[in-house]
Ligand SMILES: Nc1ncnc2c1ncn2[C@@H]1O[C@H](COP(=O)(O)OP(=O)(O)O)[C@@H](O)[C@H]1O
């Protein structure tokens with residue numbers, strides 16, 4: 001193994017991420033240029049399926065049931081949907097923490113599902129995950145120094161002293177005092193613990209961070225600080241994020257694009273600006289209607305969804321949302337709508353009643 005490369009903690013090739021980020025931003029505004037899109041997709045997931053067996057039965061939990069999406073280099077893709085719809089499973093599949101039942105994942109041109117263990121180990125340096133609960137995800141018996149430095153130890157990077165320097169640098173980057181590195185997680189607040197989790201995720205200089213509800217367990221006042229920190233780090237390091245949240249409010253400001261999930265499927269994807277201004281899928285409309293508008297002169301009619309989310313063991317026939325959809329018609333029980341581009345600029349939706357859906361071509 002090349003020692004110089006290994007000492008340099010940087011898993012990324014020697015390419016400036018800034019032009020990529022600009023390209024991603026431009027692409028978000030103009031996704032009609034497929035040749036450009038082809039060069040800057042960091043992640044491509046195609047037909048991803050994850051079924052979990054149900055103990056003592058032949059049934060399966062259809063946690064993720066055929067999702068196709070991409071994450072562009074330098075962007076934040078928000079992934080939103082109610083609890084249990086499969087968001088975390090998507091995140092874990094991308095990092096290959098679990099094996100897909102079906103489907104393909106490409107990361108930076110490499111077929112993630114086919115990688116052998118050594119290649120997978122190298123790949124893991126490039127993709128990291130931050131979890132929702134900073135209380136549960138940090139080992140209480142390890143010092144902050146050991147927690148943040150552990151990925152470097154696992155990947156055999158640097159000497160003990162170099163690792164200590166790196167940990168100090170990482171703690172400073174996330175707004176923590178490096179003098180506290182010998183303390184334990186319980187000595188920190190929830191927000192500080194999430195900063196520790198972020199420092200650990202940054203240790204190997206990843207390209208992609210899956211942030212799985214990183215602020216859902218935090219006080220509202222602290223949430224904004226953590227979101228701001230993630231945005232600053234994205235700018236500085238050219239990071240790409242999959243930002244998972246159960247509500248649309250949290251992801252609005254951080255997302256370049258947003259994908260909405262319902263019962264194992266993606267039902268709508270658009271740029272954040274487009275999705276919030278012009279939601280097309282009835283489920284997205286309902287989720288959005290739950291967010292209060294700060295401007296008192298404007299009002300949004302609250303769409304209340306009735307009934308519970310059906311079980312992913314036995315989803316409804318046709319459109320999975322039909323049992324709760326305020327716009328359902330008899331045809332919705334027959335047709336299982338796929339995601340189609342319903343407006344130029346990459347706005348896709350899976351609903352037979354969205355204008356333009358019936359005439360739109362099926363996505364590859
Ligand atoms: N390891 C597992 N075994 C069985 N079922 C699981 C497992 N992980 C997740 N599930 C189920 O898959 C569905 C999706 O879960 P998850 O991806 O965690 O949803 P979300 O993150 O959107 O809340 C849920 O019904 C959940 O109970």
Ligand code: SF4
Nearest residue numbers: 319322325332351352
């Ligand atoms: S296909 Fe039918 S049930 Fe599904 S979201 Fe559209 S209108 Fe509602």
Ligand SMILES: [Mg+2]
Nearest residue numbers: 087088089212
């Ligand atoms: Mg989850």
